[in-house]
Structure formats: C-alpha cells, structure tokens
Amino acid sequence: MLKSGLVNKIIAGASILGLFMMGGLASTYVTVSTPVKFVTSAYTTTLQSIFDSIIPGLLPLIVVLCVWGYLSKVKRNYFAATLGVTIVSLVLGCLGVII
Known part of the structure; x- marks a missing residue:
C-alpha cells in the first residue's frame, strides 16, 4: 500500500472531502x-437583490474569503481574525451597512 501511493491518494481524498464540508458549513x-x-x-432596489441576482450568497462568500486570505497570507492569528471580524461587523452594523 505504501509503495503504490494508495495512502497518499486516501489522504488527498479526505482533504478534499474536508474542504467540501467546510465550504458547506x-x-x-x-x-x-x-x-x-x-x-x-x-x-426602488436594494443592493442585496443586486448581489443575489449575480451570485446568491455573495457577501458571505466575500467574508469567508477575506478571513481565509488573512489567515493564509498575512499570519495565522485566529484570535486577531475573530476580533477583527467582530469589530468590523459591529461598526458596519451600527452604520447600517450590513445586517
């Protein structure tokens, strides 16, 4: 099994399955x-209806990609990422930009 590379294929498959599960979550x-x-x-139209006509769930996708980009490219500080998302969401929520 080790020489044929079957274990590596199983690990790669499990990684892909995990990524699908995280995307679903x-x-x-x-x-x-x-x-x-x-x-x-x-x-009268809303900005949300425009985004939903392009891609439903576009704003959550942008948020997830921004957090992923921060964690993978900048640094792996999960506390700072959580704190940053909380502060940005509170500020934008108080300004009435997001719900």
Missing part, C-alpha cells in the same frame, strides 16, 4: 446581508 452558518437601497424615479 461556511455557506450555512455565515449570513451577511445589506439593507442599502437605491431609489430612482421609476423603482
């Missing part, structure tokens, strides 16, 4: 929406 538990509205003389 992120899309299920991360919720971000925006109440920002654009009013014209003809109609």
Whole structure:
C-alpha cells in the first residue's frame, strides 16, 4: 500500500472531502446581508437583490474569503481574525451597512 501511493491518494481524498464540508458549513452558518437601497424615479432596489441576482450568497462568500486570505497570507492569528471580524461587523452594523 505504501509503495503504490494508495495512502497518499486516501489522504488527498479526505482533504478534499474536508474542504467540501467546510465550504458547506461556511455557506450555512455565515449570513451577511445589506439593507442599502437605491431609489430612482421609476423603482426602488436594494443592493442585496443586486448581489443575489449575480451570485446568491455573495457577501458571505466575500467574508469567508477575506478571513481565509488573512489567515493564509498575512499570519495565522485566529484570535486577531475573530476580533477583527467582530469589530468590523459591529461598526458596519451600527452604520447600517450590513445586517
């Protein structure tokens, strides 16, 4: 089994399965929406409906990718990432940009 590389294929498959599971968890538990509205003389539309027409769940995807980029490229400080997401979400929530 070791010479044929079967163990390495099993480990690679388990890693891919784990990434799929983490993607599913992120899309299920991360919720971000925006109440920002654009009013014209003809109609009123929200920024969230524009994002959802492009890709449903675009804002949560952006949040997850930003956190992943921070953790993989900048440094692996999970406490700072959690604190940063909390502070940014509180500030944007108080300003009324996100819900």
